[in-house]
Amino acid sequence: MDNVTLTINDIKVTVEKGATILDAAKKVGVRIPTLCHHEDLCVAGNCRVCVVEQKGARALQASCAVPAAEGMQIYTNTKKVREARKTIIELLLSEHAGECTSCYRSGNCELQAIAQEYLADGDAFIDVADMTEIDISSPAIVKDDSKCIKCTRCVRTCAELQGVSALWAINKGNHTKISTFMSKPMHYVVCTNCGQCINRCPTGALTERNYIQDVWSAIDDPEVHVVVQTAPAVRVGLGEALGMEPGRVVTGKMAAALRKLGFDSVLDTDFSADLTIMEEGTELLVRLKEALAEKKNVALPMMTSCSPGWIKFIEHQYPELLDNLSTCKSPQQMFGALAKTYYAKKKGVDPSKMISVSIMPCTAKKFEAARPEMNSSGFQDVDYVLTTRELGHMIRQAGIDFENLQDEKFDTIMGESTGAAVIFGATGGVMEAALRTAYEIVTGREVPFANLNIEPVRGMDGIKSAAVKIEKVKPEWSFLEGAELKVAIAHGLVNADKLMKEIEAGKSPYHFIEIMACPGGCIGGGGQPIPTSPEIRKKRAEAIYVADSELPIRKSHENPEIQMIYKDFLHEPLGHHSHELLHTHYTPRRNVK
Amino acid sequence: MSNTDKNEILNKMQERVNLIFKNSDCSAILDKALTMKQDDIIKSVTDSGLRGRGGAGFPTGLKWKGAAAASGNIKYIICNADEGEPGTFKDRRILEEEADKVITGMAICAYAVGVSEGYIYLRGEYNFMKDKLQGECDKWNDKFKSKKLNFTVNVRSGAGAYVCGEETALIESMEGRRGEPRNKPPFPVGAGYMNEPTVVNNVETLAYVATIIDKGADYFKSIGTKDSMGGKVFSVSGDCAVKGIYELPLGMTMQEFVDLFGDGDTKAVQVGGASGTCVPRKNFATTVIGFEGVPTGGSMMLFNSKRSMFNALRNYLEFFEEESCGQCTPCRVGCQQLLKGIEAIRSGERPVSYIEELRKLAVTMSVASKCGLGQSVASPFNSITEHFREEICY
Structure with missing residues (x-):
């Protein structure tokens, strides 16, 4: 690789050819403000707040977009630079309806931070904010054009990471805006509700639909029993929302905080993640049996169904592949269906007086909970879905000193879980958990990987694959003797799309595919604390695997509460009750971009 | 100055340049170019001092040299006919009357730089001439074949955005995307249309290339000034005694210009269209029309004292x-x-x-x-x- 040497504020620096001025500045510890730049996305060079002065050049250079060149002399803090940046920020403020006191992103807004840094005047220029009515059509994502600064991070996220392109820049000049196909409302278009755009929006233009007030009302109502479940990835993200560094596991503090907030039952989605493994693992083995032993025409590869963003994606883009999806509900919805049946019965609570809340790293879960078919308990199975960020807000509102809370445990019956469930939060985790259980069911032995850690399915590669040789099986699984189980994992819908194209072309070699809509899996979910970056997601994933390794039980089928629910209530995986409560169907949708 | 005197001076000045709208045998010009060495053509264009006639004034020879040196799977030339600057209407007449010269200029570039595909990016509003222009292209494509020049030229239609006159926005538009300028570098000569080396030249620039090969760089240089060599086609509009399209030498003072075209009450001239510079009466005598003074893509809008x-x-x-x-x-x-x-x-x-x-x-x-x-x-x-x-x- 060729190198180039340049100076940043007279400091000499050598970088690889192709690196930007911004990269070079970072290398010598010079911070340059940015807004449209994002580590996960391609270069835009639009907002211009990162301009720097190059000796000998008339115009300023956008440091995020201009490659470092040999002999360049760059100055990042000249009068010309400071004045231009301040003016640019003031221009952005003029098209941004401030409302800082009431804005959901206040305190976590990049525009606010940079405006403060440059002491920019919000009234320097005439207000030109786009006062189009706020789009609250989606149960998951709120789009407020009056706060949009047209940085196109959302557009690039939707196109590059998700391959969806629900959002795009339309019109030009003063009419430029970020919009949907034919400017249809968000609920109408191909948006998967994944919320990745929210994670990358520098302002409050894109936020989750927040249900904080509804949940407070439920908690405040003495007649109501409020059950809360918390998804695996929340425990490695919540700390960030409360000022802690990325990568902290805060399971115990979270359970304590939820109790302090006033939830009546503090339970764990990890329980139903273990349950998912029992159901989905069995479903896979049944499909394999039908395909291999009975030579039936079965849809393979089977694909996971935990990620509601992924589900909406496939419903829009590949409706002909819906049979390949596992019929298992996501852990959230399994939990919801059981809370108002099994749990209510065991605890003697009237399910009509129960409100079921879930804390998710996800915005698509809000949409999933609102799907019309998700009422198999006889009620809406999950009433409110809060993101990790919303829970962080409630904990702050309640004045809880989160960092110094004593660890507490989840309540029983639906609160026990295993390491296999925890790793659901990271890409490859469902696959690893499923393999740990399925392999053991078939062979009676543990998976042949050191410490149960199935390394090939871990990590941040967009698509991962592995093959597991199945040998010395139990007699009832003899048709699998010598078979090689081929699996693949994709995260980020743009990667999922590649695997789907392979299936469509009849070239997919896999038996089982795990797909998570969000980069990194749920730890990088659209409901997780902002900001996100490859580094932050890596730390969260590491924390997930630490949490797994520290748990006494690390295989779903060994969870005593899972064993109990099958004994007392469900009787067997894919049984009658399971079918009614834990499995679902999908809806082909129009593909309107 | 009487009107007769004015006309006489104007005629003389036009006669002095008279390159673009003069009948020429373009086929012979191309034949001449094809006998030259590629480097000599680029040198000739460089020596002529020709600078981009779209308004930005980038030296044409330098652009070609860059594209010739660039490596790619294929190279392109795009004739920028997205004449959108308010007050500019000269490319329209050049394309209507002298498409031969423009296409010849493109073919000369193709030969000199190693380009094999050319496009005329025609502004949406000029679609009325699209079929005729494509007909010219087809005619020339046959000629290129018979002259064994590996080059074809075709017309592409713009959709009406002013910004698509900016070369990288033009390229984005040609590739089927929103007409938005790209980050530079890379510049089109290195990575342009379809990410391949691409020369983008204005209509008038390419027509001048043909005349430079025809008459020689020295002749071209002899017109105009040291910094602004050659002729320039002006679109004259506003409060004028005479208006229309005139080919004149670069380097006149604004006073000379206003004396010829003004209605006797000119208070300001907007040079270079909406994006150009406004020259007030008090500066007419000291302002040179050219790259050393006020550069222009050709638009000259005259305002008299009745205008706000x-x-x-x-x-x-x-x-x-x-x-x-x-x-x-x-x-x-x-x-x-x-x-x-x-x-x-x-x-x-x-x-x-x-x-x-x-x-x-x-x-x-x-x-x-x-x-x-x-x-x-x-x-x-x-x-x-x-x-x-x-x-x-x-």
């Missing part, structure tokens, strides 16, 4: 507010603020002193915008508000 410069400026800003691609902050928001700002001063919603904030904003736009569109808005804004402040703020 506020209205002129507001008209330009309304244009820019709408025609900014909307991508970068300084241009998208800046254009709106300049327009709303002068209106607010007029209505009293902002104090007169606000004009200084707006002039500073214009300077920021000129150094911080992503492309030439946003960068050039300061030219009309700051020249008009400097010279006609009393018409803007009162």
